[in-house]
Structures are given as structure tokens and as C-alpha cells.
Amino acid sequence: MVSKKNDIASIRVEYDMGRLTEAEAATDALAQFRKWFDEAVEKKVMEPNAMTLSTVSADGRPSSRIVLLKHFDDVSFGFFTNYESKKGEELRINPNAALLFFWPELQRQVRVVGRVEKMPEALSDTYFQSRPKGSQLGAVASPQSREIEGRWVLEAQLAKLESEYKDTTPVPRPSHWGGYFLIPDLLEFWQGRASRLHDRLVYNRQATGWKITRVAP
Numbered sequence: 001m002v003s004k005k006n007d008i009a010s011i012r013v014e015y016d017m018g019r020l021t022e023a024e025a026a027t028d029a030l031a032q033f034r035k036w037f038d039e040a041v042e043k044k045v046m047e048p049n050a051m052t053l054s055t056v057s058a059d060g061r062p063s064s065r066i067v068l069l070k071h072f073d074d075v076s077f078g079f080f081t082n083y084e085s086k087k088g089e090e091l092r093i094n095p096n097a098a099l100l101f102f103w104p105e106l107q108r109q110v111r112v113v114g115r116v117e118k119m120p121e122a123l124s125d126t127y128f129q130s131r132p133k134g135s136q137l138g139a140v141a142s143p144q145s146r147e148i149e150g151r152w153v154l155e156a157q158l159a160k161l162e163s164e165y166k167d168t169t170p171v172p173r174p175s176h177w178g179g180y181f182l183i184p185d186l187l188e189f190w191q192g193r194a195s196r197l198h199d200r201l202v203y204n205r206q207a208t209g210w211k212i213t214r215v216a217p
Helices: 029-042 084-091 121-130 133-142 150-166
Strands: 048-055 063-066 077-082 096-103 108-118 176-193 198-208 209-214
Touching: 029 096, 029 108, 029 176, 029 198, 048 077, 048 084, 063 084, 063 150, 077 084, 077 121, 084 108, 121 133, 121 176
Parallel strands: none
Antiparallel strands: 048 063, 048 096, 077 176, 096 108, 108 176, 176 198, 198 209
């Protein structure tokens, strides 16, 4: 029996901070995302570029994890990871993926669905060299998603790399690490409203642009 102190069912949050109407929404899905993202940054939302990335394995089992948005333009969303990780392997087998942004400070979330493709190597190189050296070395040291005997394996590999790339010696981007673009064909914008009658506007990509529909909460 769950004690009252930890009664999950009793947790309640009122949603009354905003609205999302068809008249106010941008006609282009990526323009609407940029508007909301800029507002999340201005309102100092904690890590506004944090997003849940969902992929699917060869046997149909979904996996989700938090990654960081590091590129955004009028066409795609970009992020970086280890190509040999679990998500990298799943994206190789099935390039369909979904992103979810949740900004509780604004009572908003955005779903993004589309297909991924690898970034050109030059873009991955440029971003890798912009990272702090510690992050560069960490990307080289970690066999992401693979089983290891203990944390000491990572620490030993990092110490070795720190010795090898000491001072100003540049760290080359490993071939197993780089970026992906997610090119969306669907975005859903969710704004919390009173009485759980939330606003949900869905943008579906059409040959002539984006079709906007409202769906029930």
C-alpha cells in the first residue's frame, strides 16, 4: 500500500499559462518551433535543447533517451552521438525516429517525427573540434552502449588519452562518432490548458507545405 506522502495519484498541476490557436500559429512547422524554442531560451527553461530521442530495434522494441539538439534550421533537427551505440545501430536498421521536447516552465511540449540521415563528415568534424577537450576525449574513450567490467575501464582509457593528447595536441574526431539530421514530416505542438482541455496542433508535411489540424487532448 502506497503511503499518502508518496501517493502518485494525488499529484496535480494546473495548466493555465497560455494557449495555442490556429490564428496565432505559424503556417510553417519549423517556424513555429523556432518561435517556441526562442521563447524557451528567453524564459531560461532548464536545458531547452534537451530532447527525448526514440528509436526502434530490429525486433520492434522502442528505446528512448535524452540527447541534445545541436543544430536547427528550416529543414532539419541535428544531434551528435556514437554511431556504434544502441541508438546508432537502431537508426542504421530503421531510420525512422521521434523527438520530444518538454518545457514544463512554459507548460509546453513538442513532438517531432521523421527520418534521419548522417551529417556530412565535414560538419561532424567542425562540431567535434568546437567541443571542450574533455568532451572530445570522453567521446573517444567510451565504447558507448557496450558492456564494460567497471568504471575503471573508462578512467584508464581517459588517462591514456589525456597523456597522448596533452597540451595543445588536437584530438581527431573518431570515425564512430558524428551527427545526424532528422528531417521531420510531422510536428505536434502541445500547450497546457485548464481542465485538461489542452491545445494540440499537428502539422503534417504536404507536397505544397504544412497542413495544420487540431486534435483533441
